[in-house]
Amino acid sequence: xxxxxxxxxxxxxxxxxxxxxxxxxxxxxxxxxxxxxxxxxxxxxxxxxxxxxxxxxxxxxxxxxxxxxxxxxxxxxxxxxxxxxxxxxxxxxxxxxxxxxxxxxxxxxxxxxxxxxxxxxxxxxxxxxxxxxxxxxxxxxxxxxxxxxxxxxxxxxxxxxxxxxxxxxxxxxxxxxxxxxxxxxxxxxxxxxxxxxxxxxxxxxxxxxxxxxxxxxxxxxxxxxxxxxxxxxxxxxxxxxxxx
Amino acid sequence: xxxxxxxxxxxxxxxxxxxxxxxxxxxxxxxxxxxxxxxxxxxxxxxxxxxxxxxxxxxxxxxxxxxxxxxxxxxxxxxxxxxxxxxxxxxxxxxxxxxxxxxxxxxxxxxxxxxxxxxxxxxxxxxxxxxxxxxxxxxxxxxxxxxxxxxxxxxxxxxxxxxxxxxxxxxxxxxxxxxxxxxxxxxxxxxxxxxxxxxxxxxxxxxxxxxxxxxxxxxxxxxx
Amino acid sequence: xxxxxxxxxxxxxxxxxxxxxxxxxxxxxxxxxxxxxxxxxxxxxxxxxxxxxxxxxxxxxxxxxxxxxxxxxxxxxxxxxxxxxxxxxxxxxxxxxxxxxxxxxxxxxxxxxxxxxxxxxxxxxxxxxxxxxxxxxxxxxxxxxxxxxxxxxxxxxxxxxxxxxxxxxxxxxxxxxxxxxxxxxxxxxxxxxxxxxxxxxxxxxxxxxxxxxxxxxxxxxxxxxxxxx
Numbered sequence: 134x135x136x137x138x139x140x141x142x143x144x145x146x147x148x149x150x151x152x153x154x155x156x157x158x159x160x161x162x163x164x165x166x167x168x169x170x171x172x173x174x175x176x177x178x179x180x181x182x183x184x185x186x187x188x189x190x191x192x193x194x195x196x197x198x199x200x201x202x203x204x205x206x207x208x209x210x211x212x213x214x215x216x217x218x219x220x221x222x223x224x225x226x227x228x229x230x231x232x233x234x235x236x237x238x239x240x241x242x243x244x245x246x247x248x249x250x251x252x253x254x255x256x257x258x259x260x261x262x263x264x265x266x267x268x269x270x271x272x273x274x275x276x277x278x279x280x281x282x283x284x285x286x287x288x289x290x291x292x293x294x295x296x297x298x299x300x301x302x303x304x305x306x307x308x309x310x311x312x313x314x315x316x317x318x319x320x321x322x323x324x325x326x327x328x329x330x331x332x333x334x335x336x337x338x339x340x341x342x343x344x345x346x347x348x349x350x351x352x353x354x355x356x357x358x359x360x361x362x363x364x365x366x367x368x369x370x371x372x373x374x375x376x377x
Numbered sequence: 378x379x380x381x382x383x384x385x386x387x388x389x390x391x392x393x394x395x396x397x398x399x400x401x402x403x404x405x406x407x408x409x410x411x412x413x414x415x416x417x418x419x420x421x422x423x424x425x426x427x428x429x430x431x432x433x434x435x436x437x438x439x440x441x442x443x444x445x446x447x448x449x450x451x452x453x454x455x456x457x458x459x460x461x462x463x464x465x466x467x468x469x470x471x472x473x474x475x476x477x478x479x480x481x482x483x484x485x486x487x488x489x490x491x492x493x494x495x496x497x498x499x500x501x502x503x504x505x506x507x508x509x510x511x512x513x514x515x516x517x518x519x520x521x522x523x524x525x526x527x528x529x530x531x532x533x534x535x536x537x538x539x540x541x542x543x544x545x546x547x548x549x550x551x552x553x554x555x556x557x558x559x560x561x562x563x564x565x566x567x568x569x570x571x572x573x574x575x576x577x578x579x580x581x582x583x584x585x586x587x588x589x590x591x592x593x594x595x596x597x598x599x600x601x
Numbered sequence: 602x603x604x605x606x607x608x609x610x611x612x613x614x615x616x617x618x619x620x621x622x623x624x625x626x627x628x629x630x631x632x633x634x635x636x637x638x639x640x641x642x643x644x645x646x647x648x649x650x651x652x653x654x655x656x657x658x659x660x661x662x663x664x665x666x667x668x669x670x671x672x673x674x675x676x677x678x679x680x681x682x683x684x685x686x687x688x689x690x691x692x693x694x695x696x697x698x699x700x701x702x703x704x705x706x707x708x709x710x711x712x713x714x715x716x717x718x719x720x721x722x723x724x725x726x727x728x729x730x731x732x733x734x735x736x737x738x739x740x741x742x743x744x745x746x747x748x749x750x751x752x753x754x755x756x757x758x759x760x761x762x763x764x765x766x767x768x769x770x771x772x773x774x775x776x777x778x779x780x781x782x783x784x785x786x787x788x789x790x791x792x793x794x795x796x797x798x799x800x801x802x803x804x805x806x807x808x809x810x811x812x813x814x815x816x817x818x819x820x821x822x823x824x825x826x827x828x829x830x
Contacts, residue, residue, distance in 0.1 A: 200597050254547075256547045257544070257548060263540060263543070264530070267535045270619065276597045276598065277530055277533075280594045280597055281544075284590055288551075291582070291583060294579070294582075295583075298575065298579060368619060368620065375620070376620045381708055384707035385708075454689075454691075454692065454693050455687075458685070458687070459691040459705065460708065461657055462655060462656075462680060462685055463708035463752075464677070464680040600659065601657055
């Protein structure tokens with residue numbers, strides 16, 4: 134499978150959408166009445182959070198496919214999705230912390246379920262790479278990683294439920310509530326564009342890493358075919374899948 | 378299936394009876410932790426949510442010790458191979474190990490909860506005992522299920538001692554949270570309040586969800 | 602009821618460790634009631650082959666048929682019908698041989714009466730209640746043999762069963778797991794002459810590939826020794 138196909142066009146589209154989103158954020162979206170300029174971090178923070186969570190869930194779905202089919206490609210897909218989501222999750226925690234400082238006066242607020250759950254989930258997924266790294270056998274590593282991805286995927290909604298339960302009063306601004314969109318249309322349009330941009334960015338990066346990994350694997354296979362086992366440097370221990 | 382679970386459980390309890398490796402260490406660790414909390418908090422007695430927190434954090438850490446060792450005999454003394462060669466379902470090992478862990482936790486708590494009541498707890502524990510028992514059972518089942526899964530996940534890694542705790546703590550946060558919230562009113566200074574039902578519901582949901590997940594994925598951890 | 606299917610039939614068996622092939626294109630056939638001896642230097646894939654046949658390792662390539670069951674898909678059909686004896690005795694050190702056998706008898710759904718008979722057969726009855734950790738190497742191996750044959754396996758997989766054993770232990774175990782036991786066996790060995798005398802078919806592995814496959818009586822010890830050169 135060629136993950137490089139259509140990648141330039143996708144990358145261009147991503148750049149375009151993200152540029153448009155930035156333009157909308159700074160020149161179009163109305164200034165928030167209470168929070169002022171700092172509220173604009175919302176257009177980065179919320180899309181990043183949603184995409185990171187979706188990426189974790191996607192990792193779990195690929196993991197199910199991997200265990201069902203034993204196809205190592207699904208493990209690679211799962212790995213890349215979780216690995217990228219982990220990077221986004223760091224961004225979510227940092228932007229969330231900045232936002233909390235600006236609007237609530239503290240870098241960290243415990244009575245704020247979203248932020249707390251995100252921290253717990255981040256701490257859990259941060260074990261993904263160490264877990265993989267500590268298992269040498271490739272097949273076993275892939276299976277353990279998939280078991281982890283499925284367990285952690287189910288943990289995410291459960292943890293949200295439990296922590297939400299624990300806090301009687303929510304101070305976290307909820308983007309959407311049951312009555313519909315709780316923000317002015319200008320903000321909503323900007324948010325949507327930013328969200329699409331973030332999603333595209335994730336897909337682009339995912340495809341890019343998949344293409345890069347595939348190229349590396351194929352290069353190695355060609356080297357082996359040409360020069361035999363002796364010419365190849367042995368595969369070093371690694372958290373990432375090293376072959377298919 | 379029931380035959381295999383019984384055989385595995387008997388074997389595990391017999392080995393623990395011989396070696397006395399896990400349970401005494403867990404109990405001792407729990408009591409030491411209460412002493413540490415006494416000095417760390419600089420309090421002679423605790424009550425309410427602090428008491429609940431101290432109790433459940435201690436239970437969690439004591440459980441980690443046992444969970445770390447749960448599959449060691451299987452990995453180091455060929456137990457996995459011997460089990461996999463036998464004509465029994467793989468799930469029997471999950472159930473037997475979770476039951477063994479449950480028994481270990483129950484014995485530890487039989488020692489640790491009275492020790493907690495004597496050493497640290499301000500309010501009287503007796504009237505709260507039946508309600509506390511319900512919370513203990515629900516939380517222990519969750520710890521046993523996730524503990525067995527994580528132990529099996531960590532056993533064939535190079536860094537079992539590190540991987541198991543760092544995986545276990547985030548995964549068990551909902552259990553500690555719900556158990557502590559449910560226990561807090563029982564330890565109220567003014568006398569035990571009613572048991573908050575919704576926290577029990579959270580614990581029960583956790584037990585069921587992870588029980589099913591462990592059932593679905595455990596087999597894959599035994600394969601080679 | 603004798604089944605027409607051979608005990609073992611392999612076609613193009615391959616197994617990798619990571620990307621390194623441990624077994625490659627192994628094709629052979631073993632009839633019921635006969636013995637195959639497997640020679641080869643360390644790392645040639647002997648132990649891996651036994652673990653694949655036991656259903657403990659999934660084959661990555663090829664068709665593997667053991668006792669009429671296709672591996673790995675029908676692995677459940679092989680379980681309980683194969684006896685495996687490896688370097689690891691698969692015994693709990695803190696438990697006695699009798700307790701270990703009781704555990705395995707329960708797992709395999711066998712009656713307790715088999716335990717005493719098996720302990721007698723390997724000559725372990727006198728020390729059957731001492732923890733395995735306190736037994737000598739020879740006695741541990743006897744207990745391991747008892748464990749491997751307790752459930753009356755149809756196929757016995759032996760990884761150097763008599764290595765480093767004193768003559769007394771060898772004499773005791775030979776009738777139980779040797780050729781005269783009449784069992785269907787796959788035995789690994791580093792002893793060309795002894796191994797050939799004990800087998801019907803000889804397999805030589807080198808670098809995971811079949812380097813030698815012939816009837817045992819047609820082979821000389823010198824030919825086998827070439828494998829190790």
